[in-house]
Amino acid sequence: IWLPRVSEDQGQPLNSPRIISTALFPDGDVPNREITLMLMQYGQFLSHDITQSIDSTFVNGSAISCCTPDGSLQLPPHIRHFACMPIYIPPKDPFFSFFKQGCMNFVRSVMAPRSDCTLGYAQQMNKVTHFVDGSSVYGSTPEQTAELRSFQGGMLKVFVDFGRELLPLSKDPEACITQEQGSACFESGDSRTNQMISLVALHTLFMREHNRLARELGRINSRWSDQKIFLEARRILTAEMQVVTYKEFLPALLGEAAMKEFDIGLKEFDYSYDYDQRVEPSVTNEFASAAFRFGHSTVEGLLKIYGVDKMDEMISLPETMFYPGRMRKHLFYDQLLSTLTTEPIQEVDNLLSESLTKYMFRAGNPFGVDLASLNIQRGRDHGLRPYNDYRQLVGQARYTSFKDFGAQFGPKLASVYSSVDDVDLWVGGLLESKHAGSILGVTFRDIIADQFFRLKKGDKYFFDHDPSVNPSHFTLEQLQSLRKSSLSRMICDNSDGFLLARQALNAFKLPGVPGNEFHDCNGNEIPRINLMLWQDFE
Ligand code: HEM
Numbered sequence: 001i002w003l004p005r006v007s008e009d010q011g012q013p014l015n016s017p018r019i020i021s022t023a024l025f026p027d028g029d030v031p032n033r034e035i036t037l038m039l040m041q042y043g044q045f046l047s048h049d050i051t052q053s054i055d056s057t058f059v060n061g062s063a064i065s066c067c068t069p070d071g072s073l074q075l076p077p078h079i080r081h082f083a084c085m086p087i088y089i090p091p092k093d094p095f096f097s098f099f100k101q102g103c104m105n106f107v108r109s110v111m112a113p114r115s116d117c118t119l120g121y122a123q124q125m126n127k128v129t130h131f132v133d134g135s136s137v138y139g140s141t142p143e144q145t146a147e148l149r150s151f152q153g154g155m156l157k158v159f160v161d162f163g164r165e166l167l168p169l170s171k172d173p174e175a176c177i178t179q180e181q182g183s184a185c186f187e188s189g190d191s192r193t194n195q196m197i198s199l200v201a202l203h204t205l206f207m208r209e210h211n212r213l214a215r216e217l218g219r220i221n222s223r224w225s226d227q228k229i230f231l232e233a234r235r236i237l238t239a240e241m242q243v244v245t246y247k248e249f250l251p252a253l254l255g256e257a258a259m260k261e262f263d264i265g266l267k268e269f270d271y272s273y274d275y276d277q278r279v280e281p282s283v284t285n286e287f288a289s290a291a292f293r294f295g296h297s298t299v300e301g302l303l304k305i306y307g308v309d310k311m312d313e314m315i316s317l318p319e320t321m322f323y324p325g326r327m328r329k330h331l332f333y334d335q336l337l338s339t340l341t342t343e344p345i346q347e348v349d350n351l352l353s354e355s356l357t358k359y360m361f362r363a364g365n366p367f368g369v370d371l372a373s374l375n376i377q378r379g380r381d382h383g384l385r386p387y388n389d390y391r392q393l394v395g396q397a398r399y400t401s402f403k404d405f406g407a408q409f410g411p412k413l414a415s416v417y418s419s420v421d422d423v424d425l426w427v428g429g430l431l432e433s434k435h436a437g438s439i440l441g442v443t444f445r446d447i448i449a450d451q452f453f454r455l456k457k458g459d460k461y462f463f464d465h466d467p468s469v470n471p472s473h474f475t476l477e478q479l480q481s482l483r484k485s486s487l488s489r490m491i492c493d494n495s496d497g498f499l500l501a502r503q504a505l506n507a508f509k510l511p512g513v514p515g516n517e518f519h520d521c522n523g524n525e526i527p528r529i530n531l532m533l534w535q536d537f538e
């Protein structure tokens with residue numbers, strides 16, 4: 001019902017995720033040659049639009065701790081919260097032992113009530129709307145949306161910092177490491193916004209695009225109310241996000257073959273007529289707790305920030321986690337968008353930046369937490385089956401021996417797992433080699449493609465669905481225009497204009513990759529949506 005998985009060998013508990021993490025996920029630098037860091041950053045932004053599990057808390061909302069205050073030991077079961085599932089750190093740990101850490105806090109996710117009110121095995125709750133609907137921009141509840149709106153001209157609230165529009169400042173004193181003078185901590189539709197600075201940049205980009213749309217719509221339709229402009233701008237921004245996701249992001253991630261195999265490409269003309277009410281659109285646990293966490297392997301631990309003709313700064317990622325004050329620096333937002341669209345992504349492999357496995361959220365401390373351990377433990381918390389079962393599900397032969405994982409990983413896996421049927425999904429999925437034009441192995445590729453199939457075919461409000469099913473459908477002319485949206489156009493239109501005078505057509509592909517040369521933002525090569533199609537003559 002809710003007990004974590006045990007070994008297929010003799011039913012003993014599985015090995016500690018931290019031991020698996022140190023054996024298999026060292027740091028290393030292997031950049032991809034075609035894909036930009038933007039795929040990583042948009043990936044995280046998009047994942048936050050569709051999934052967020054909820055950590056259990058005490059009844060009064062305070063956080064649960066499953067370790068002794070000094071982190072040396074786990075609290076004994078009889079005095080700790082029932083949702084505790086702390087991660088054991090061995091005394092010989094190559095990193096945490098220096099700090100005498102023997103326990104990494106881990107609290108199990110809140111369960112969802114079953115829709116038919118029966119009892120049965122646990123499923124976890126999703127805190128955000130699973131549809132690709134801009135909830136990361138607008139929030140997932142009407143109350144959150146109201147909090148973010150300015151109620152003037154259809155716009156979202158902003159913090160005007162010496163003439164530049166940034167996200168509104170957070171009122172929560174705990175949302176960042178510091179709220180000191182000159183620093184900043186931001187508010188958006190998603191509670192994870194300040195997790196790291198390039199995520200803040202994407203939230204800023206989308207907020208600005210909403211306000212740009214609202215200003216234009218208000219200019220074209222001088223009689224529209226705040227409410228009308230807000231809803232219309234939101235409908236357009238959501239469509240833009242769906243176009244960027246299905247036309248640019250997914251092909252770069254999954255490859256053209258998967259787009260065809262799973263029939264998730266966007267149509268070029270007409271409505272798509274492919275809404276199917278039998279399709280279950282909610283996010284699968286396999287997607288949220290393992291496959292889409294492929295992104296953690298693509299994170300670059302050092303952000304290279306360029307000045308006009310030289311490198312300005314090399315920022316270590318943990319220094320920007322819950323500490324996004326640099327956003328207030330004059331050039332920084334443009335510089336960061338430029339870094340994201342010109343620097344390569346790290347390959348999806350067994351290499352993980354130390355900024356995530358040693359220093360994540362360290363907030364000035366000499367050590368942080370290990371995201372790889374959290375991912376493995378989360379998979380067990382959420383009741384995922386072992387990797388082998390999913391291999392079979394996507395049509396691959398089950399592995400029968402550790403040797404099947406190859407000479408590089410087989411022996412390492414054998415040293416930390418008792419049975420080949422014990423390997424966790426997130427671990428096995430990351431170790432696969434790339435499949436058919438994708439940057440992912442076949443198992444993650446298929447789990448992710450399946451999810452985006454559901455999120456399109458199962459969403460009656462998806463932007464290209466026809467009037468017979470979609471109460472908020474567009475006209476065919478509007479649809480044609482919306483299909484030209486791109487992340488590059490959005491960046492061109494919403495940068496500060498200090499550095500970003502040009503963009504490559506596809507923001508997920510490195511400039512200079514054939515067919516992806518730079519174009520002037522002011523020219524017509526990077527297409528624009530024609531907002532005159534929203535002119536209302538009534
Ligand atoms: C610096 C970058 C990132 C940091 C610091 C970060 C951190 C985290 C943390 C702390 C969690 C929760 C772990 C747990 O307790 O289960 C998480 C979950 C997750 N992350 Fe990341 N992440 C980053 C980038 C990414 C990227 C690039 C992607 C995808 C492309 C991604 C996808 C996800 C997903 C799907 C989840 C599960 C969300 C849920 O359902 O709760 N993350 N991440």
Ligand SMILES: [Ca+2]
Nearest residue numbers: 049129131135
């Ligand atoms: Ca959503």
